[in-house]
Amino acid sequence: MRRFPMLDLLLTNGLVVTPSGAERLDIGIAEGKIVALRASGAGAPEEARRVVDLNGQLVVPGGVDPHVHTNSVLPTAAESGIMCFGPDRVSEGAIYGGTTTLVDFAHWKPGDELSESFARKSAEWSGSTYTDYALHGTFKEPEIPFEVLEQIPDAVANGHGSYKVWMTNTTPTRPKQKTDLGNMWGLMEQTAAAGAMLAVHAEDDDIVMYSYKKLQHQGNTGIEYMHHAHNNLSEKLSFQRAITLAHHVGAPIYLMHVSAREGVDAIREARGRGQAVYGEILPHYAYFTAEDYRQENGAIYHTYPSLKSETDRDSMWESLLEGSLSTLATDGVCTDLDVKTRGKTILDATGGHAGVEMRMAVAYTEGVAKRGLDLTRFVDITSANAAKILGLYPQKGVIAVGSDADLAVLDTTVDRKITASDLHEADYTPWEGYRVAAWPSMTVLRGKVMVEDRKLLGGPDGSLLKQRVSSDVLKRPAC
Ligand SMILES: [Zn+2]
Ligand SMILES: [Zn+2]
Incomplete structure (x- = not known):
């Protein structure tokens, strides 16, 4: 030494x-x-x-959780303005649980310069977080103006190296958030050229909305029908479309909350062709199934898209073990029980997971202890890969x-x-x-x-991190 x-x-x-x-x-x-x-x-x-x-x-x-939400108005409780908890509470849970970096979302709003959306969200974190943090820039608008797309290279140069887009409005009752394939194409061209990662919430909006209509017609709107609305076909079609578009552009993508075997298969196939496609699963997708919606307070197990079957869950573990899925994130939307269980149907359920503090322990228990995941893979899925995919490595994740x-x-x-x-x-x-x-x-x-x-023992003085995704991660499935 x-x-x-x-x-x-x-x-x-x-x-x-x-x-x-x-x-x-x-x-x-x-x-x-x-x-x-x-x-x-x-x-x-x-x-x-x-x-x-x-x-x-x-x-x-220290764990890197690439997917948490803070201070978001819950769409299904919009009329009351109820929000999920802020960075203080979420980062406190994280730091107790062994997670030292969280990645939240900075929403672009019409009229914003891109830099303003990052500054606004960062101000909520600064001075109140026990972990370090980074921010995905997000677009929840049907149209993203060209002038805004053209600000992406500057934002990337300033350390904002990841973005997120939604392919569905999620439920028929929520405010619109879907970006169509055309606008997504434009966004991918910018993120790819600037060397940024694009995270995608992939669900097929046509299939999801039709399924809602059908379930309503049948009177099957209890939360136990959630996986019939947010179903395997939707995951298959949307993943294939996102991957095809990304292949056409040459853009790296990060598919969030993979929930079905079909999603896993699409990712494995794309990676087999050398495409830079990365998949994320959530701790409760790796443990619970759609059967758990039938439990008392079944809503507490729900996050969009939805829990699925044992076959789907087992395919995720297979892929985590072999390496075709990269990260285990929470999709944290932290609320107390009364808020999480306000909605009891497929139309008004609150998504997201209160599990930031449990993430590392669940990954170890389900992965290492029960399934023989080796310790370097445990590190890959809990910190190293998220740090690589989002451009925080090797400052973080090793x-x-x-x-x-x-x-x-x-x-x-x-x-x-x-x-x-x-x-x-x-x-x-x-x-x-x-x-x-x-x-x-x-x-x-x-x-x-x-x-x-x-x-x-420590105070809330976490810092905003700069992201720079390595060319290796951008060009091929590097982790
Ligand atoms: Zn999502
Ligand atoms: Zn989310």
Whole structure:
């Protein structure tokens, strides 16, 4: 180990996961960065202001959750102006759960310069977040003016390297948010040329809206019919169209909340042809199925598009294990139980998931403990791949000399039943009674111990990150 000025923090004897595998390492941290990594017990310890013996606990890069929503007016509660929780609450849950970077959405509104939409959303985060954060620029308008599209290269140069677009209005009752294929084509041309990632909420609007009409005609509008409206055919058609368009343009795309086997197949096929297509799944899609809509308060398991069958769920795990799906994100829309369960039908259900704090523990339990996911793949799906796809790597998503000292320490000797009072996001959890095989014991953000022994020690001074997606990720399926 080279001699450095005094270390701020030295973590010894952790089972540390780096891109080359899991081994017993000591991690030296100074000025917010990882400055030293060496085999535990290999010589005299450095001088450090604080030394913590981790005693074999698992150490992974702080989680990167590429998909959370904050302060959004819930479309189905628009008349009352009810919003989901803000960055303070969501980032507090995240930091307790071992996640140190969150990516939210900055909505462009007609009349905005693109830079104004980013500045507006960033102001909501600044000074109130316990994690670092980045923002996808979003377009929820049927038309995106050419003058706005032409601002994308400047925004990308300023560090805003990802955008999102919707292919459906989601329900017949919501405000319009769909961008048609023509406008999406124009957007893709700009993001591809500027070196940005385009995230897509892919559902086939025709199929979804027709299905709503049919279900209403049949009187089948209970939430247990959600997967008949947001169905497998819709995922198949929309994924194929988005992928075909992206192939035509040469644009990289990130397909959010993959929910069906057909979606997984479309992604695998495109990647097989060398196309830069990345897929995201959600923890509850990896665990619950549409049967859970029939439980009491079935709405708490719902996020758009919808839960599907066991076959769909199993195909997602297959793909996570083999590597054709890249990330596990929450699609966090955090509210208390009364808001989440206000809507009980396919027309008025509240989407989104209160699961930011549980994400790392669920990924470990379902992936590593139950299905033999190896530890480097666990890191891939919880931090490294999201950081790569959104241009935050290697600042985030890796334990390496020079990277930000963002770390999650997980105790993997636990067998613990989770209850809402263990968590900090909401007054309920869809994971009530779930048994975890790993539980965060320490979270470090840029060298600062934020949470230790389930106590919050750090303040809300997270920073906005600049995104720059590497050409490797833009050109081929790199992760
Ligand atoms: Zn979406
Ligand atoms: Zn979302």
